[in-house]
Amino acid sequence: MIIAENVSKKFMDSDREIWPVNKLSINVESGRFFSIVGRSGSGKSTLLKILGGLLEPTDGKVVIDGKDIYSLSRNEIADYRNQVIGFVFQDYFLEEMYTVYQNVEIALMIAGVDKKDRAQRVEAALEAVELGDKKSSLVKNLSGGEKQRVSIARAIVNNASIIFADEPCGNLDWENSQNVMRLLRKQCDAGKTVVLITHSLDDAKLTDEIITLKDGSIIEHEKLR
Amino acid sequence: MKNSDKLRLVFREYRFGCLENIISVGLQALIFTIVILLFTVSFELDDVLSGYMAPMYSHGYGFTLFGYSQDDIPELEKQGFRDIEFYENGDAYGYRDNLSDIWFIKILAIMDGRDIWNSELDEIVNYIFFGQITFLALGVVMFIIMLNNISNSISMRLMLREKYLRMMSGLGCRKSILRSIFFMVFAFRSILAILVAVAAVAVCVDKINAYLHRIMLISLGFSCFSPAYIIGIGLISIVLIFFTFERQWRARA
Ligand SMILES: Nc1ncnc2c1ncn2[C@@H]1O[C@H](COP(=O)(O)OP(=O)(O)OP(=O)(O)O)[C@@H](O)[C@H]1O
Ligand SMILES: [Mg+2]
Numbered sequence: 012m013i014i015a016e017n018v019s020k021k022f023m024d025s026d027r028e029i030w031p032v033n034k035l036s037i038n039v040e041s042g043r044f045f046s047i048v049g050r051s052g053s054g055k056s057t058l059l060k061i062l063g064g065l066l067e068p069t070d071g072k073v074v075i076d077g078k079d080i081y082s083l084s085r086n087e088i089a090d091y092r093n094q095v096i097g098f099v100f101q102d103y104f105l106e107e108m109y110t111v112y113q114n115v116e117i118a119l120m121i122a123g124v125d126k127k128d129r130a131q132r133v134e135a136a137l138e139a140v141e142l143g144d145k146k147s148s149l150v151k152n153l154s155g156g157e158k159q160r161v162s163i164a165r166a167i168v169n170n171a172s173i174i175f176a177d178e179p180c181g182n183l184d185w186e187n188s189q190n191v192m193r194l195l196r197k198q199c200d201a202g203k204t205v206v207l208i209t210h211s212l213d214d215a216k217l218t219d220e221i222i223t224l225k226d227g228s229i230i231e232h233e234k235l236r
Numbered sequence: 237m238k239n240s241d242k243l244r245l246v247f248r249e250y251r252f253g254c255l256e257n258i259i260s261v262g263l264q265a266l267i268f269t270i271v272i273l274l275f276t277v278s279f280e281l282d283d284v285l286s287g288y289m290a291p292m293y294s295h296g297y298g299f300t301l302f303g304y305s306q307d308d309i310p311e312l313e314k315q316g317f318r319d320i321e322f323y324e325n326g327d328a329y330g331y332r333d334n335l336s337d338i339w340f341i342k343i344l345a346i347m348d349g350r351d352i353w354n355s356e357l358d359e360i361v362n363y364i365f366f367g368q369i370t371f372l373a374l375g376v377v378m379f380i381i382m383l384n385n386i387s388n389s390i391s392m393r394l395m396l397r398e399k400y401l402r403m404m405s406g407l408g409c410r411k412s413i414l415r416s417i418f419f420m421v422f423a424f425r426s427i428l429a430i431l432v433a434v435a436a437v438a439v440c441v442d443k444i445n446a447y448l449h450r451i452m453l454i455s456l457g458f459s460c461f462s463p464a465y466i467i468g469i470g471l472i473s474i475v476l477i478f479f480t481f482e483r484q485w486r487a488r489a
C-alpha cells in the first residue's frame with residue numbers, strides 16, 4: 012500500500028515558482044494495476060518519481076507499507092528503491108554497451124546477491140519477458156520493444172513488490188505496446204502493484220483504476236475493476 | 237554491493253572511450269616520466285657536479301669555516317667535513333669528499349650566523365643551488381600541468397557517463413558505492429601510468445649512467461631512485477588525484 016498525503020513539489024524556473032504536484036493525496040492499494048493519465052505537463056512524471064523515492068516532495072509525505080520513506084536516510088532510500096521498487100522508463104535507461112544479461116544482472120549486483128545465485132534469477136526474469144534467447148546480445152542491437160522488455164525484466168528481477176512505469180509504450184508500435192501491457196498485467200496478476208503513466212486511453216482501459224491529473228491535482232479517480 | 241562486483245564494474249568502464257583511456261594513460265606516463273627525471277636530476281645535480289670535478293680536487297674540497305669552535309667538530313663531521321683545523325684567529329678549515337647537499341649545509345650555517353666558504357668553489361655552489369631549484373620548480377610545474385590534465389579527463393568522463401550514473405542511482409545504488417567505483421576507474425589508470433613511467437625512468441637512468449661513465453668515469457648513485465621514493469611519489473599522486481576526483485564529483489552533483 013502506498014499512501015501519499017498532501018504531497019507538493021516546488022521547482023524554481025528562473026525566479027518563478029512552479030508546483031507540478033500540488034497538495035495531492037492518493038492511496039495506491041497493493042496488488043492492483045493503476046494508470047495515471049493527463050495532459051503533458053500535468054505532473055504525472057513528477058508524481059511517479061515522488062511515489063517511487065526518486066524525488067523528495069517539498070511538502071507532505073509518502074508512506075509505503077507503513078514506512079515514511081522520505082524520513083529514511085539517503086542510503087536507506089536507495090536500498091529501498093533497490094529492493095521494493097522497480098522502474099521502467101520511456102527511454103529504457105539501459106546501458107547500451109552491456110549485454111541483455113548484464114543489464115538485468117546489475118540490479119542484483121546492487122542488491123549484493125552472490126554471482127552464483129544471479130544466473131538463475133536473471134534467466135527467470137528474461138523468460139518472463141520472453142527474451143530467454145537474447146541474453147548475450149548487446150542492448151544497442153535490440154529493437155525498441157525488446158529494450159523495453161529488458162527494462163521490465165530488470166524491474167522484476169529483485170522481486171520488487173511495486174513497479175512504476177513512466178510511458179513504457181511511448182516509443183513502441185501497437186503490437187509491442189500490447190506486449191508490454193500484457194507483461195505488466197501478468198506482474199499484477201502475480202501479486203505486484205503496478206503504476207503506469209500513459210497517454211493512450213486504450214492502454215489505460217486495460218488497467219484496474221484510472222487516475223486523471225490536471226495541474227498537479229487529481230481531477231478524477233475511476234475504478235474499472 | 238560485493239567488492240568483487242565493484243571491481244567487475246570498474247573494469248567494464250574501460251570499455252568506454254578506449255582511445256581516451258590509452259591517450260590518458262600515455263600522456264600521464266609521459267609527464268610522470270618527465271617529472272621523476274626532473275626531480276631526480278634536481279636531487280642528484282650536486283653529486284654529478286662534484287663527481288665531474290673530483291679529478292681536479294683529489295684532496296677533497298676545502299672550505300673555510302667561519303664562526304665555528306672546537307665544540308662544533310662532531311656536527312661538522314656529521315655534515316661530511318674531515319681534517320678540520322682551527323687557526324689562531326678562530327677560523328677553521330675543513331675538507332669534504334663531495335659537494336652533496338652543500339648549499340643546504342651552507343644555508344643552515346648562514347642561518348646560525350656562520351659561513352662556509354671557498355672563493356674558488358663559491359660560484360659552483362651557486363650553480364648547484366640554482367640548478368637544483370630550477371629543476372625542482374620545473375618538476376612541480378609539470379606535476380601541476382598533469383593534475384590539471386587528469387582533472388579535465390575526469391570531468392569529461394563523468395559527463396560521458398552521466399546517464400549511467402543516473403541509471404545506477406535509480407536502481408538504488410548508493411552514492412558512496414558509485415563514487416568508489418569511479419575513483420577506482422581513475423586511480424587504476426594513474427597507477428598504470430606511474431608503473432610505465434617508473435620503467436621508462438629506469439631505462440633513461442641506465443642510459444644516462446652509461447653515458448656519464450663513458451665521458452667522465454662516474455656513475456650516479458640515484459639514491460632517490462629507490463622503492464621508497466617511488467612508492468612515495470605514487471602515494472602522493474593518488475592522494476592528489478583523489479582530491480581532484482572529489483572536486484569533480486561534487487561539481488557534478
Ligand atoms: N527539474 C525540474 N525543474 C523545473 N521544472 C520542472 C522540473 N521537472 C519538471 N518540471 C516542470 O513540472 C511540470 C510537470 O512536469 P512532468 O514531467 O511531471 O509532466 P508530465 O505530466 O510527466 O508531462 P509529459 O506527459 O510531457 O511527460 C512541467 O511544467 C515541467 O516543466
Ligand atoms: Mg512525463
